[in-house]
Amino acid sequence: GGVASQSSKASSVNAKHKEKERSKKQSAMVFAKEGEAGCSSYSLTAYPREDTPFLGKSPPLSSNLKTFANIFISIVGAGVLGLPYSFKRTGWLMGLLMLFAVAFLTYHCMMLLVLTRRKLDSLSPFSKISSFGDLGFSICGPSGRFAVDSMIVLSQSGFCVSYLIFISTTLAFLTNNDTTPLFLGFTPKVLFLWACFPFQLGLISVRTLTHLAPLSIFADVVDLAAKSIVMVEDVFVFVKNKPDLKVFGGLSVFFYGIGVAVYAFEGIGMVLPLETEAKDKQRFGRVLALGMGSISVLFGLFGGLGYLAFGEETKDIITTNLGPGVISVLVQLGLCVNLFFTFPIMMNPVNEVMERRSSV
DSSP states (O other): OHHHHHHHHHHHHHHHHHHHHHHHHHHHHHHHHHHHHHHHHOOSSSOOOOOOSSOOOOOOOHHHHHHHHHHHHHHHGGGGGGGGHHHHOOOHHHHHHHHHHHHHHHHHHHHHHHHHHHHHHHOOOTTTOOHHHHHHHHOHHHHHHHHHHHHHHHHHHHOOOOOOOHHHHHHHHHTOOOOOOTTTTBBBBHHHHHHHHHHHHHHHHHOOOOHHHHOOOOHHHHHHHHHHHHHHHHHHHHHHHHOOSSSSOOOGHHHHHHHHHHHHHHOOGGGGHHTTTTTTGGHHHHHHHHHHHHHHHHHHHHHHHHHHHGGOOOOTTTTHHHOHHHOOOHHHHHHHHHHHHHHHHHHHHHHHHHHHHHHO
8 A cells, every 4th residue: 555655646746747847848938939929029028228219109290391390490590690701701602602512411411310220220120210329329339329429419518508608698788788797696698598597498398399390480480580681681781882792712711611601500410300200201301401402592692692791891790790770689689589499409319318328
């Protein structure tokens, strides 16, 4: 009887051991199948990798009109005010040629960035490239992401700081141009600067460019109206004065003209965020081409007419030539409105970098 009970216990132990081995094999087969499925459908949930986009939920997409408005406001900035003086130094024909050449090269480089991102997206089904940092990571790994993120933060933040300085300086000049402290030892310029921060903090909290598009359209209308006033005034001044003009300024000012033209087209750092939120991505290239073409014509007219009106008397900032008066005030206020609403759009790539880095 004892032998029979021992044999039955041994058989039960062997049965349990075989059952465990069978369950292990079945579990291994299940995980293997899930792993194979995950290679094609990414069905397994894993910890986020460094190349995982920061925003998991897709943002609302922009129509072609909203995309065009955001392109326009991203590129047109305070640099346009220096174009007439640049034409004075380079000559009007040389200035126009350099301006249009820089516009074409800027558009070409923007499209190269977009096409590179699309190509890498098609080669890597596991992740989506939605920013310059993602593009740098796909090409050079973590060091590439860090380098690109650093340059984007420095360039975009630099533009935005210049906007705030221009707005505060202009408003202080239009009010009383007084440098004496008014409140807690702060001058009017500093007070205007600090007054912008609460509004800008609210605007930069808007995560998507699509939601900022209505403000972009409003700012574009104000900016076009201001520049149109300047150009109409330039025509009247030219008809009255008809100053002497030069066509070519010589090779000594070539790099100066190139530098001013490059600074005028300051929105290249926005091309990937704009394309990411475009609803019709197949037509994004056409919308971008239309925007760059329109801006190039506007810049050419603004710079050319400013130089035609004042000739060798053209100042480094064209609004200085207009002198005091209603027209000068309206133009400067219009540019302040444009830069005020450009600020949150230009800060969008910086916010993406900071939020992604702080979440790691």
